[in-house]
Every structure is written in structure tokens, then in C-alpha cells.
Amino acid sequence: MPRFLRHDRAATDPILVIAAIAVSLVLLVGGSFAVASVLNNARDLNAKADLDRVATAESTATAESTGTAAWKGTAGASASTWTDSAGTRTNYATDPRALRQNANGQFVWMNSRWFGSTVPTGTYSNITGALDGPPNTDITTYIRKQWTAAAGTNQTGNTGFSLSGGGTNGVAVTPGQTWSFAASLRASTTHSRGQMKVQYYDAAGNSITDADGILLDRGDVTALPAGAWVRESISVTVPAGVAFLALYADVDGNEGWPVGSTLDGTALVAERAPVAGSIFDGWTPPTTPGARPYDSSAGSSLISRTLSTANGTDAATGLQRSSTGFTPADGVRTVVTTTSDSTGWAAVAQSATGRLFIRSSASAAVGELGGATGSRSLPAGVQLPTGMTVADLNQALTNARGL
CATH class of the missing domain: 2.60.120.260 (Galactose-binding domain-like)
Structure with missing residues (x-):
């Protein structure tokens, strides 16, 4: 009997090991998917949070006093x-x-x-x-x-x-x-x-x-x-x-x-002051209250409201320079296009996952853009400001490249 038990243990030990390995693999794979899901969710939340930062910065820009x-x-x-x-x-x-x-x-x-x-x-x-x-x-x-x-x-x-x-x-x-x-x-x-x-x-x-x-x-x-x-x-x-x-x-x-x-x-x-302030001279363009265009990938390039770099008038880092400016979250690209009269804006944040989220001055609603590059469609609940069309938005995203 003792010999039989020893033989039985020897026969079943490899099976138990294989089973344990199989269970571990299942748990590991499942856990990997769970971790990836959590990470991607965090990346998307970063992108959505950047849209809140845009709203704050644009509100400040709109309220800023005129300077000449x-x-x-x-x-x-x-x-x-x-x-x-x-x-x-x-x-x-x-x-x-x-x-x-x-x-x-x-x-x-x-x-x-x-x-x-x-x-x-x-x-x-x-x-x-x-x-x-x-x-x-x-x-x-x-x-x-x-x-x-x-x-x-x-x-x-x-x-x-x-x-x-x-x-x-x-x-x-x-x-x-x-x-x-x-x-x-x-x-x-x-x-x-x-x-x-x-x-x-x-x-x-x-x-x-x-x-x-x-x-x-x-x-x-x-x-x-x-x-x-x-x-x-x-x-x-x-x-x-x-x-x-x-x-x-x-x-x-x-x-x-x-x-x-x-x-x-x-x-x-x-x-004649205790510190030297920001640069200005008689050629400095006047500042007027209103929304500002922005492209976080453009560095110090000059951009227009349609996010084109040709004959642009505003620095891409404009929102970062405002009194409540921001630096985009890691892995997030943020762009903002404005209406022609600078009274409204639409912001798109590209998450590190590749998803595109949008918010505008028309409401605080946030949603995910659908469609392919060049023909993006608005999500339900998100509206563009008066004076901006979906075609305007798509042209701006095309000008910004990569969106």
C-alpha cells in the first residue's frame, strides 16, 4: 500500500503542476487585459481632463482686457x-x-x-x-x-x-x-x-x-x-x-x-521697473477678448483660428501663456479651433489610446468623435458654437495633421 501511494503521488504530481500552470496562465492573461483596460481608461480620462483645462483657459482669454x-x-x-x-x-x-x-x-x-x-x-x-x-x-x-x-x-x-x-x-x-x-x-x-x-x-x-x-x-x-x-x-x-x-x-x-x-x-x-516684463513694442498686435486657437504639437509656430500655419497670427502656445494656462497631460494632444469672430471654440483632445474627445464653448458636454480622418462626426449631446460647422471642424483637424 505505501508503495502504491507513492506511485500514485508520482503519477499525479505532473498533472497538478500542469493544471496549476494553466490556471496561472488564465489568471495572468485575464489580469493583463484588466490592467490594460484600467490604463487605457486612465489615458482617456487624461484627455477629457485636458478639455476641462481648455474650457478654463478659454474662459480666461475671453475675459481678458483689451490691450493696445x-x-x-x-x-x-x-x-x-x-x-x-x-x-x-x-x-x-x-x-x-x-x-x-x-x-x-x-x-x-x-x-x-x-x-x-x-x-x-x-x-x-x-x-x-x-x-x-x-x-x-x-x-x-x-x-x-x-x-x-x-x-x-x-x-x-x-x-x-x-x-x-x-x-x-x-x-x-x-x-x-x-x-x-x-x-x-x-x-x-x-x-x-x-x-x-x-x-x-x-x-x-x-x-x-x-x-x-x-x-x-x-x-x-x-x-x-x-x-x-x-x-x-x-x-x-x-x-x-x-x-x-x-x-x-x-x-x-x-x-x-x-x-x-x-x-x-x-x-x-x-x-523703469523692478523687473522686465514680457516683450512689446509699437508693432505688438492688440489683444482683444476672445477665444484662442491652439495646437499642442505646434510648439512656437504661428497658427490661425483654422489651425493652419500659413500666415498665422497666434502662437500655438497661446493657452499655455494665459493666466490659467496648462500643459497637456502626458501622451495627450490638444487642439482648439475658434469661430471667425473669436466668440466660440471647439477643442479636441487625442488620448494616448488614439480616441478623439471633443468639447465646445456651446456646453460642458464631452463625447467621442466618430468617423474617419477628414470626415469626423459629432457625438450625441455635443454641439458646435454658432458660426462653426462640422466642415469647419474637419478642416481645422486636417490642418492640424494626424487627427
């Missing part, structure tokens, strides 16, 4: 103002968008800065009609330095831009005044030290010195990743004995400048 810009004198060669419900700001930069005026006694982009300490040489030029200006601006011009002879790693100091003259050709200031400056720089190669600098002069135009030599105020040091616009800024209180100041947007460090490398600059702000 104006030149104080000659367009592109004088100070300018921006006026909205918060008051009036003045940008004392007479060449904000880098038209390179080289004027004395003014804050302007100049072509007098060197390319390196010894052999390096280069050229200055102006880029116009560009769509790759600083993100979140409507600026399409910038000044460019390009190296025609390489600057080695020991020849790179102060190779940025002069933003005024020096000595008595600098900008006249009064001790005790608070000034804030900002400008955007973009280098084609990576550099570790970008910053704004202010140099001071007395009434005779002599450089003022301190215990360490020339008296300089320096802004925070920032890295310039290759190909990326970086905003440099500085705020200063003019010291006693100062009659003039010179302003620079400099690049230091030891990375060198290869032949053909470039440094671009634009978006100059000079304000």
Missing part, C-alpha cells in the same frame, strides 16, 4: 507703450526687434561687438519674415552674428551683442533710478554662460571702477542650449556718480565658436 501698443515717436526708432486695464508700460528700447540701428544714446541692437580676442571674424545680418523667433511672441525679425573664422575656447569672452554705445554715447541715466532689461538670445552651438551686463560711466564718459576694477552689474548666468531661444534679464539701481550706462547681452564660457556658427538676438525690453 503705440510708438511714442517714429515706428521702430522710439520708445513704445503698452496700455491695458493694469495701466501703461513703457519700453525704452528703440530697436526692440533687432533692426540694428546703431544709434547713440539709445537702447538698440548694434554691430560693434567683437567675435573673439584675436583672429576670429564674422558678419552681422538681419533676418526678417522668420517664423522661428522667440516662443510666445509674434516677433519675426532678429539680428544674427555668424563666425567666418573660428573662435577657440580661449577666445570666446564677451562675444554677445552691444545694446547701446559706451561712454558719453551710452544712455543717460540718473543715480537712484531702477532699470530692468531683457533680451532673447539663441546660439547654434551650446554655451554655458549667457547673461546681461550693465557698465557705468561718469559725466565725462570715463568708466567707473570699484575695488575689483570696472564696475559691472551682471544678470543671472544661464546656459544656452544649441538652437534654443533663452531670455536673459537684469535689474539694477543706478549707483551714485553715474551719468551714462552701457548695456550688453553677452556670451562667455569656453566652448568656442566654430566657423559658420551663429548667435541670434531680439526682443529687447528696457523698463
Whole structure:
């Protein structure tokens, strides 16, 4: 009997193991489906939540006060103002968008800065009609330095831009005044030290010195990743004995400048304020209350209400720049098209699962778009705002690509 029991156990053990494995596989497969379902549901919820964020941002955009810009004198060669419900700001930069005026006694982009300490040489030029200006601006011009002879790693100091003259050709200031400056720089190669600098002069135009030599105020040091616009800024209180100041947007460090490398600059702000605000000049388009177009995949491209990039007027990141803006959830693409009068909007969020959800200014209802690309159909309960048709929506989604 004992032998029989041992034999029986030996015979049935493999069957039990196989059965256990089979059950485990069933549970594992079933569990995988359950986990995938939960994950996909979470992804879809992220997309729907982005539609709520759009509604909040659009509501804020619609309520924002109208703002207007104006030149104080000659367009592109004088100070300018921006006026909205918060008051009036003045940008004392007479060449904000880098038209390179080289004027004395003014804050302007100049072509007098060197390319390196010894052999390096280069050229200055102006880029116009560009769509790759600083993100979140409507600026399409910038000044460019390009190296025609390489600057080695020991020849790179102060190779940025002069933003005024020096000595008595600098900008006249009064001790005790608070000034804030900002400008955007973009280098084609990576550099570790970008910053704004202010140099001071007395009434005779002599450089003022301190215990360490020339008296300089320096802004925070920032890295310039290759190909990326970086905003440099500085705020200063003019010291006693100062009659003039010179302003620079400099690049230091030891990375060198290869032949053909470039440094671009634009978006100059000079304000009598504790900090430099956002860029504006007399060319800045007025803001009016109303809905804004948006495409989260378009970066800093300029887009129109139909999400076309041709002759666009609004930055794709417009909703992110509003006071209650947002960044789309991971894996979610969000687009917003507006009516021609900017009174209404429709937003589509593409989930990481590929599903397209829609909401509009006409109601808080959310549903899933049906149909194929180019011929999407509205779900029950979701309406488009007055002035927008399904054909308009489909054209916008086609322009946005991939939807």
C-alpha cells in the first residue's frame, strides 16, 4: 500500500503542476487585459481632463482686457507703450526687434561687438519674415552674428551683442533710478554662460571702477542650449556718480565658436521697473477678448483660428501663456479651433489610446468623435458654437495633421 501511494503521488504530481500552470496562465492573461483596460481608461480620462483645462483657459482669454501698443515717436526708432486695464508700460528700447540701428544714446541692437580676442571674424545680418523667433511672441525679425573664422575656447569672452554705445554715447541715466532689461538670445552651438551686463560711466564718459576694477552689474548666468531661444534679464539701481550706462547681452564660457556658427538676438525690453516684463513694442498686435486657437504639437509656430500655419497670427502656445494656462497631460494632444469672430471654440483632445474627445464653448458636454480622418462626426449631446460647422471642424483637424 505505501508503495502504491507513492506511485500514485508520482503519477499525479505532473498533472497538478500542469493544471496549476494553466490556471496561472488564465489568471495572468485575464489580469493583463484588466490592467490594460484600467490604463487605457486612465489615458482617456487624461484627455477629457485636458478639455476641462481648455474650457478654463478659454474662459480666461475671453475675459481678458483689451490691450493696445503705440510708438511714442517714429515706428521702430522710439520708445513704445503698452496700455491695458493694469495701466501703461513703457519700453525704452528703440530697436526692440533687432533692426540694428546703431544709434547713440539709445537702447538698440548694434554691430560693434567683437567675435573673439584675436583672429576670429564674422558678419552681422538681419533676418526678417522668420517664423522661428522667440516662443510666445509674434516677433519675426532678429539680428544674427555668424563666425567666418573660428573662435577657440580661449577666445570666446564677451562675444554677445552691444545694446547701446559706451561712454558719453551710452544712455543717460540718473543715480537712484531702477532699470530692468531683457533680451532673447539663441546660439547654434551650446554655451554655458549667457547673461546681461550693465557698465557705468561718469559725466565725462570715463568708466567707473570699484575695488575689483570696472564696475559691472551682471544678470543671472544661464546656459544656452544649441538652437534654443533663452531670455536673459537684469535689474539694477543706478549707483551714485553715474551719468551714462552701457548695456550688453553677452556670451562667455569656453566652448568656442566654430566657423559658420551663429548667435541670434531680439526682443529687447528696457523698463523703469523692478523687473522686465514680457516683450512689446509699437508693432505688438492688440489683444482683444476672445477665444484662442491652439495646437499642442505646434510648439512656437504661428497658427490661425483654422489651425493652419500659413500666415498665422497666434502662437500655438497661446493657452499655455494665459493666466490659467496648462500643459497637456502626458501622451495627450490638444487642439482648439475658434469661430471667425473669436466668440466660440471647439477643442479636441487625442488620448494616448488614439480616441478623439471633443468639447465646445456651446456646453460642458464631452463625447467621442466618430468617423474617419477628414470626415469626423459629432457625438450625441455635443454641439458646435454658432458660426462653426462640422466642415469647419474637419478642416481645422486636417490642418492640424494626424487627427
